[in-house]
Amino acid sequence: MSRAMETTPVLELRGVTKRFGGITACKDITFNVAKGQIMGLIGPNGAGKTTAFNLITGVYGLSEGAIVLEGKAITGKRPDLIVRQGIARTFQNIRLFRNLSVLDNVIIALDCHETYLLGASFLRLPIVVRREKAVREQAMAFLAAVGLEGKSAVRADAMPYGLQRKLEIARALALKPRLLLLDEPAAGMNPEESLDLARLIRKIHEDFKLTTLLIEHHMDVVMALCERIFVMNFGEKLAEGSAEEIQKDPDVLKAYLGEGFKRAQHPQS
Amino acid sequence: MWSYVSGVISLGLIYVIATVGLAVFTGFTGLFSLGHAAFFAIGAYTAAILTYFYGVNFYVALAMGGAAGGIVGLLIGYPTLKAKLRTDYFAIATLGFGEAIRVLLENLNITQGARGLPGIHTDTTLPVLLVVTSLVIWCAWNLIHSRHGRACIAIREDFVAAEMMGVNIFIGRLRSLVFSAFCAGLAGGLFAHYFGFIQPSMFTSYMSTQMTAAVVAGGMGSISGPVIATLIFIGIPEALRVANIWRLVAYGLLLVLIMIFRPQGLMGYRELSADMVKGWYRRIWKGGRA
Amino acid sequence: MFVQTLLTGLAIGGIYALMAVGYSLVFSILNFSNFAYGSIIMLGSYIAYFSMVKLGLPIGVAILFSILGAAVLCYLNERLAYSPLRKRRASSLFFMISAMGTAIFLENLVYAIVGAHFYAFPAVFTKSNITYHGVSIGVLDVFAIAFSFAAIYALHFFLQKSRTGIAIRAASYDIQVCGLNGVNDKHLIGLVFLLAGGLAGISGTFLGMKYIVYPTMGWITNKAYIAAVIGGLGSLPGAVVGGILLGVTETFVSAYVSSVVRDVFSFSLLVLLLMVMPTGLFGRFLEEKV
Numbered sequence: 003m004s005r006a007m008e009t010t011p012v013l014e015l016r017g018v019t020k021r022f023g024g025i026t027a028c029k030d031i032t033f034n035v036a037k038g039q040i041m042g043l044i045g046p047n048g049a050g051k052t053t054a055f056n057l058i059t060g061v062y063g064l065s066e067g068a069i070v071l072e073g074k075a076i077t078g079k080r081p082d083l084i085v086r087q088g089i090a091r092t093f094q095n096i097r098l099f100r101n102l103s104v105l106d107n108v109i110i111a112l113d114c115h116e117t118y119l120l121g122a123s124f125l126r127l128p129i130v131v132r133r134e135k136a137v138r139e140q141a142m143a144f145l146a147a148v149g150l151e152g153k154s155a156v157r158a159d160a161m162p163y164g165l166q167r168k169l170e171i172a173r174a175l176a177l178k179p180r181l182l183l184l185d186e187p188a189a190g191m192n193p194e195e196s197l198d199l200a201r202l203i204r205k206i207h208e209d210f211k212l213t214t215l216l217i218e219h220h221m222d223v224v225m226a227l228c229e230r231i232f233v234m235n236f237g238e239k240l241a242e243g244s245a246e247e248i249q250k251d252p253d254v255l256k257a258y259l260g261e262g263f264k265r266a267q268h269p270q271s
Numbered sequence: 272m273w274s275y276v277s278g279v280i281s282l283g284l285i286y287v288i289a290t291v292g293l294a295v296f297t298g299f300t301g302l303f304s305l306g307h308a309a310f311f312a313i314g315a316y317t318a319a320i321l322t323y324f325y326g327v328n329f330y331v332a333l334a335m336g337g338a339a340g341g342i343v344g345l346l347i348g349y350p351t352l353k354a355k356l357r358t359d360y361f362a363i364a365t366l367g368f369g370e371a372i373r374v375l376l377e378n379l380n381i382t383q384g385a386r387g388l389p390g391i392h393t394d395t396t397l398p399v400l401l402v403v404t405s406l407v408i409w410c411a412w413n414l415i416h417s418r419h420g421r422a423c424i425a426i427r428e429d430f431v432a433a434e435m436m437g438v439n440i441f442i443g444r445l446r447s448l449v450f451s452a453f454c455a456g457l458a459g460g461l462f463a464h465y466f467g468f469i470q471p472s473m474f475t476s477y478m479s480t481q482m483t484a485a486v487v488a489g490g491m492g493s494i495s496g497p498v499i500a501t502l503i504f505i506g507i508p509e510a511l512r513v514a515n516i517w518r519l520v521a522y523g524l525l526l527v528l529i530m531i532f533r534p535q536g537l538m539g540y541r542e543l544s545a546d547m548v549k550g551w552y553r554r555i556w557k558g559g560r561a
Numbered sequence: 562m563f564v565q566t567l568l569t570g571l572a573i574g575g576i577y578a579l580m581a582v583g584y585s586l587v588f589s590i591l592n593f594s595n596f597a598y599g600s601i602i603m604l605g606s607y608i609a610y611f612s613m614v615k616l617g618l619p620i621g622v623a624i625l626f627s628i629l630g631a632a633v634l635c636y637l638n639e640r641l642a643y644s645p646l647r648k649r650r651a652s653s654l655f656f657m658i659s660a661m662g663t664a665i666f667l668e669n670l671v672y673a674i675v676g677a678h679f680y681a682f683p684a685v686f687t688k689s690n691i692t693y694h695g696v697s698i699g700v701l702d703v704f705a706i707a708f709s710f711a712a713i714y715a716l717h718f719f720l721q722k723s724r725t726g727i728a729i730r731a732a733s734y735d736i737q738v739c740g741l742n743g744v745n746d747k748h749l750i751g752l753v754f755l756l757a758g759g760l761a762g763i764s765g766t767f768l769g770m771k772y773i774v775y776p777t778m779g780w781i782t783n784k785a786y787i788a789a790v791i792g793g794l795g796s797l798p799g800a801v802v803g804g805i806l807l808g809v810t811e812t813f814v815s816a817y818v819s820s821v822v823r824d825v826f827s828f829s830l831l832v833l834l835l836m837v838m839p840t841g842l843f844g845r846f847l848e849e850k851v
């Protein structure tokens with residue numbers, strides 16, 4: 003897998019700062035995610051990681067700084083426009099469309115890139131019929147990529163937790179993003195499930211060549227997947243480097259790695 | 272006897288048209304409106320004034336009535352939805368709007384104020400209604416099963432997630448509102464040309480309530496559900512000759528009971544289908560699942 | 562003329578303030594607009610009326626019955642129509658529909674049982690006026706202002722000094738954390754509804770005395786929403802300020818422009834505020850629970 007070389011980084015955060023009244027959730031955060039890279043964003047709870055995601059996806063506005071996607075500024079844009087420009091994001095507490103079927107959840111993501119007009123919808127013109135069929139097929143393909151094709155008609159919230167997480171990922175993939183943001187995809191999973199998930203993420207990364215930014219607390223998942231890691235604490239940068247460098251960094255070791263570090267020492271699958 | 276029955280069916284179909292629009296707005300997009308009777312009234316008055324004072328063709332007037340509803344919906348919706356009002360503020364704003372329309376209708380010269388507009392040509396016949404209702408239901412069904420409809424459903428389910436799926440929340444809601452306002456306006460025009468007489472006091476919160484109750488009882492997430500509920504709401508009291516007032520008591524109670532015991536209403540998220548009817552048949556006549 | 566209008570405005574403002582406080586109280590704890598509050602106010606009014614007219618009780622006792630009756634009804638409303646939804650963590654749309662249903666049910670039940678007659682309170686103070694330097698104010702209005710402010714002050718005292726009061730104020734920030742700290746949130750919510758109901762009883766009685774008692778008088782609570790929004794939803798002092806401001810400005814519009822425009826003015830003000838300054842003067846809550 004090629005390391006970051008020539009090209010424009012997919013994502014650039016420059017001096018990103020976010021204040022909520024008296025609290026500074028993110029202070030002067032600067033890093034880049036290179037094309038094709040899997041980057042980890044770690045730090046204790048409250049470090050500002052999810053805030054960073056919310057800033058990148060436009061849910062919060064920036065107090066200072068800039069965010070650039072593939073060379074184009076996205077600071078201050080509406081969230082749905084940022085999504086259309088190529089960022090997909092999963093949520094820490096799963097936000098599936100609970101009453102809808104698994105398939106419909108993915109179809110809605112695919113709808114993002116459809117372009118037929120409202121009038122065509124009302125009259126159900128042939129183009130609509132064709133696109134509807136095409137979208138259904140593509141949705142099934144995305145479900146197959148995560149192993150959920152058998153559950154396409156099941157209600158999203160009727161599925162076990164682990165499968166809901168996979169559906170969230172399938173949905174994010176269906177947005178055909180240039181950058182994938184995963185917010186604690188392994189949350190609530192036991193070690194076996196997390197390794198399974200790590201394998202899935204690596205497979206997706208290889209199949210789709212998807213640049214990924216990953217927030218995670220399961221250190222074994224982080225170390226197994228991430229080429230580069232950015233460490234935050236209290237809203238500020240604590241350290242940045244390759245997985246090996248972070249594992250040896252005394253500041254980071256002191257604060258965070260503990261148990262996860264010991265497990266990460268042993269060879270993974 | 273037939274003329275009585277056909278009258279009830281006609282009235283039912285008029286309300287079905289308006290309710291289908293509201294079903295898209297409340298049921299599928301998740302926005303609550305306390306003033307949809309206002310769009311109905313706007314459509315009624317627009318169509319009636321056009322045919323009565325200006326001799327406009329009936330069908331053109333109907334279309335204009337619908338368009339008037341839609342345009343007003345756009346005007347009201349643009350500022351209130353852009354402000355991303357939370358659901359209850361929005362509902363209160365629609366209430367205010369309903370009030371404003373009522374005052375307007377009672378005070379403009381051309382609407383002849385509270386006395387109303389008599390002598391309208393009764394061009395609304397059952398065949399006309401059957402055609403229009405079918406068209407409206409067909410269009411609504413098409414909308415729901417397209418990317419535009421699914422965007423509305425996503426907004427209802429979880430608007431934060433919907434935004435993360437590239438859905439423009441504001442436009443989705445506005446589209447829904449304009450469609451429902453158009454349907455209500457169209458129904459209003461048909462209503463005016465059915466009774467031959469309209470006055471502001473006919474378009475009260477009673478009407479808005481009945482429509483909302485039908486959407487909730489029929490199932491938020493279904494088109495056929497609200498259609499059936501509307502026909503039941505119009506048909507049964509007629510059959511039982513129940514007085515209007517108790518009808519409303521029942522609606523109020525029904526709304527609360529449905530919210531508590533069966534929030535998905537009659538049809539839930541599904542539509543009436545051949546399989547469903549077969550399933551009921553089996554269960555009723557053959558006792559148990561087959 | 563100016564001072565006269567101001568005084569009249571203050572009198573109605575006091576009543577609006579009372580309604581707005583009751584409404585804001587519930588809103589601040591549950592982050593939900595209780596659309597049924599108006600019907601509780603209406604019932605308070607009827608209770609006071611019938612206590613005086615049918616039971617021949619003196620006004621003090623009638624007010625007491627009204628406070629108690631409305632408190633109990635408000636509490637029951639919560640228990641029956643809202644708490645099942647809260648347990649299910651239903652979305653705010655469902656709460657609103659349940660509240661609407663309750664309002665419609667209660668209003669029309671009164672309509673059906675008691676009838677549509679407008680009842681005027683026996684003239685206890687209604688006829689007498691105090692005149693000073695050419696400006697007169699009804700004794701009723703003086704009493705209403707005095708009583709309203711006494712009630713609000715009593716509530717304020719309770720919220721600031723008593724343990725339960727402090728618990729309520731804590732809950733208005735975060736009811737879940739409150740629960741974690743050992744406060745029984747079910748009891749707290751019940752108590753808040755009792756208090757809001759009590760306030761509704763008082764405001765209903767004075768509204769009835771000042772104007773007329775009829776089944777749909779509850780819709781005047783729309784003014785309560787407006788007042789609460791002006792002051793800032795979730796803020797009790799804000800509700801008081803909002804109530805007074807609304808009463809005064811509305812009366813001025815009514816006196817200097819026209820009374821027909823009055824309601825349209827109030828609602829337009831509401832919509833404008835919601836779009837431009839939804840936090841109002843002192844308010845906090847913006848985010849809807851998703």
